[in-house]
Amino acid sequence: MNFKNLFLVLGLLLAMSCKTPTDVYKIEGKNININDSLPTITSIENFIKPYRENINKDLDSVLAYSVDTYSKADGYLNTAIGNLMADVIYDEADPIFFKRTGEHIDFVLMNHGGIRSIISKGSISKRTAFELMPFENSIVVSKLPGANVKELLDYLARAKRAHPISKLKIVLDKDGQVIESLVHEIPIDFNKTYYVATNDYLINGGDGMDFFKDSEDIFVLDYKIRNALIDYFMKTDTINPVADDRFIQLKE
Template identity: 45%
Template sequence: MKTQIINILLICISLGALSCEKEYVKPVKINYKQQAIDANLMADEEIENFIAPYKSRIEGEMKKVLSYAPQSMFKSQGKYNTAIGNMMADAVLEEATPIFKKQQNLNIDAVLLNYGGIRAGISKGDISVRTAFDIMPFENEVVVVELTYESVQKMIRYLMKKKIAHPIAGIQLQLNHDYTFKKASINGEEIKLNDQKDKHFYIATSDYLLQGGDEMSFFEDNKNVYHLDYKLRNILIDYFEKKEQILATVEKRFTVSDSF
């Protein structure tokens, strides 16, 4: 059969015949057997031996200690703000800003990530490479989105509506006890919901949210998008490696007044 195929290919090449595009081998029958994946499925020793050195190297790399957490941090520990969320947003701001500055000679005004993107917490003790993979197992990358004043207003309204502890940095939002708007700022500049200004802001987020993930459609209404080629997970790894200890706290970046 192989000889026949080779001969057909040689004839097609030598004659330049377009009709030879129809000369192909078509299977007439496919046999298969369903294999259940359960405790009875035996490992293939040859494959196991082949991947063993790679597996050992990866496991060793994942165990590498980067920093230390004096206290545990979980996203369930706050209603509007969490220590782990603040830490993640701060990490993006700290690590991505110099890259954005070098690439575009611009500064990042604020960071907005999503609460659901925090896939694990940090337990008290050593922080390893595996910790970063547990928190952010996805391949999401950081992007910087240029938003108009109007789009930033939409972002503030979104946060007001959701009332979720999304990781934020450079954003201050205060609501009244009845969840009506009280005050907001981006990188220290006050944002008023009814104003119109010819002002743009640079917000760092993930490529997932850029595409409207978690209903953040305001990111799609942008002036420009800058790709930093920097994974969120790698930002965490670099951030952890630079810090002897991770001392994140539940800063009040999003607050709701409890007084009438």
């Protein structure tokens, strides 16, 4: 073998010895269910126990009292629990909005699906607020042109669902058409703009509420719905919400 061939063979052997395998031939996995059957690690349990107890004590501290049990399934176009949530959002958010802008919120629209629990008869606590609103949704205010307010009304008329509203009144005829719409008991002027409080999910078209996408301006209050509920409960001794005439359909 001449030197040229010898160097060639040595080079090939060196290259082969330095090559790192990159092909993966088999991957194995194991599914481990996280449930009560997993053994407790005493040291970790003892470490977190005082924190858990403190959190539970805070969550279960009584803030108010509910005279009855309320569910979003209780009514047709408006429900006591939905009316309560929308009214709470108006009452708690409007002073903040006015302080920042010099304007008042005209009305509130939330989504029926955003109510995630009932309110049980008896004591109301912070845990109640977390059960009603387990998500991190915050209150935002849309400056909505009248034409889009008309779309909003048409949406609610088609949906025929108890989406929570406050300071807004809608009357449908027997065929489901809007025949009356008022804000603060004043007929809606579709040539005006209105300040509509909603949440950060709906403002982006959630639940098909695309009319919010044409907002002239959006005001982020940095105020979670859950916190608004807690603030309301803390200063309210007893809640007794009712279904009313804010959204109705005539039979004749």
